[in-house]
Amino acid sequence: METLLLWLFYITTFYAFIPGLITRIFGYRVFRRGVGVKDYALTFDDGPDPEYTPRLLDLLKEHDAKATFFVVGAHAERHPELIRRMHDEGHLIGIHNYVHKSNWIMRPGTVRKQIQRTDDIIHSITGQRSIYYRPPWGIVNLFDFSKRRQVRIILWSAMFGDWKEKLGAKKLTAKLLSRLNPGEVMLLHDCGRTLGADPKAPANMLTALKTMLEEADKRGLKSIRVDEMIRASEKAREGRLSFGKMLLVWCWLMWEKAFQFMFRLKTVSPENPFFHYRLRSYSGDTIEMGEGSVLKKGDRIVELHFDNRRLFELGVSSRSEAQLAIRMIRYTQKELPDLAEIIASSEELASAKALYGVSMINRGPEKFGFLVTDLPDGLFAKSTRVYLRILLSVIHPSGGNRLKRRADALVPKTMLMPITDLLRSYGKPHPGSLTKSVKHSEEDAELSVTLSDADLPGVHAVH
Incomplete structure (x- = not known):
């Protein structure tokens, strides 16, 4: 029994814990922050949601802000009209697995199928493939590194806990404004129907985001898509090593x-x-x-x-x-x-x-x-x-x-x-x-x- 537990410990450590650690600390093989002067990136996970995603798209359109949506395949399948609208309005659509489940508890082949199935759904709606991938909760496993040849793993530089309704719009607004800086990759959620999230939490996010976008306009800061930020960052970092x-x-x-x-x-x-x-x-x-x-x-x-x-x-x-x-x-x-x-x-x-x-x-x-x-x-x-x-x-x-x-x-x-x-x-x-x-x-x-x-x-x- 002790030998079995020891093997489970080793497998968990090398399959999940160490890969997660080096991505968070060193940013190894992931993109999590840009080097913009006037640009930052808004990213939204877990959608689309029929109640909150349309309101979010209206808000972004009002401020001429572009965003990246990491969609859950099952949600996208149920609401193709929202995926189509995201695409038509110039936003980037990324992959967040077909179901919102941690990569730590799935085999490599299962994760690969989750990504492929979601990509197929996006392609069937928009006619375009996606290479941008954010694993649920940002948790990677050892084999996610090898998938970098097919997908680009995107994490974040700022996370706000907006999936909890008790945080409130006022505190969330203060958090957003404190991280409103060039190069930031902000993680928010336009759906509260995944494990651990509160169904009404996106309402607070929309209130706080409205205030932040107004402040960004005053400062001359612009939200851009993650792919645009990656290109700008790679150009700025030419000849330099991270x-x-x-x-x-x-x-x-x-x-x-x-x-x-x-x-x-x-x-x-x-x-x-x-x-x-x-x-x-x-x-x-x-x-x-x-x-x-x-x-x-x-x-x-x-x-x-x-x-x-x-x-x-x-x-x-x-x-x-x-x-x-x-x-x-x-x-x-x-x-x-x-x-x-x-x-x-x-x-x-x-x-x-x-x-x-x-x-x-x-x-x-x-x-x-x-x-x-x-x-x-x-x-x-x-x-x-x-x-x-x-x-x-x-x-x-x-x-x-x-x-x-x-x-x-x-x-x-x-x-x-x-x-x-x-x-x-x-x-x-x-x-x-x-x-x-x-x-x-x-x-x-x-x-x-x-x-x-x-x-x-x-x-x-x-x-």
Whole structure:
């Protein structure tokens, strides 16, 4: 019994508590506040409600205010005319599950179905899909992070307890006015028919909101849709990292040091590190490398790793994807001959069968002589994919947008080059291929475009 309780504790902690904690404290993978100068965002949960939502829409129209409605699918299904009116009047419609139930007590597949069903209802009424999602009570679970590829999780910066009627309109008004600031994402409710809410509470919300909107007009503040606030915030924050990302980078770089120490990685150019390597035995499936050469389990390989710190520095200092690609090409062109010389001078390294790494590149490495193959599906491939997506979102000049636009292309793959090919192409006796790639700028341009299209900054040999 004690063992069962302990397992339940662990599952609850990692499935629910820790994800909820890091989203609230660090804002990890959620949007909860903008950086506006004159704009704030009104958001409304739990509707639509046939009594209060029409009155709210009238009030917003009177003040030319736009809002975001996170609707409960079952309520939307019963009142399509209100969803249609929200859409026609220029408001953003988001998802709040089909029923108002906590994600902590639902399996990942159930949550996914709740989101999809609500999105289908919205689409059937408005003709548009929604990618904006607010989980009930703002409670996320571990698997909500993975759904960020399909939906954008929206929380809030200001919550007022307006679902309780006893708060009263006067106290609620004071609370609203105290948080009437640019960049705020305000959470209110236009329906009192969900668990824990009072049916008449939205009446107080409408009274308080009227006063706040009048004050906002006096101050020249405007309520905008969440998607507009996200776009404005991303533009204002270009080139800057949030505290959450800086924390992630710090943890990532600490792991880099620990990994290098534990596995005794060596560096190709210690004074200017870009590639690290180690000799180990291959443990994967058999791979045909061409010309009758086969890599099989137990063969010795030189495993290649990028330097995390250098990768991060290049990513955040590059002005564009093309510039980042070109800079990485230059480093690779310089490091491969140095690596070939190191391997050629070591009998142990030279006895290895292949140079090996794992990358998100789909095209491009072939230009350097690598063979790119699919990574066998399984736990390793899935965990690698999650790791590299997080890495890309941090170091890529437009990593977050790349994840949305090209999620299907961001698949880690195996990169291989027979050691004999490495020594023949980049060793001192035969430097021709390298010299040619450095001298001809048009080839560099072609390669930079190829690698940029293939999300070069997502490249990383897996630790």
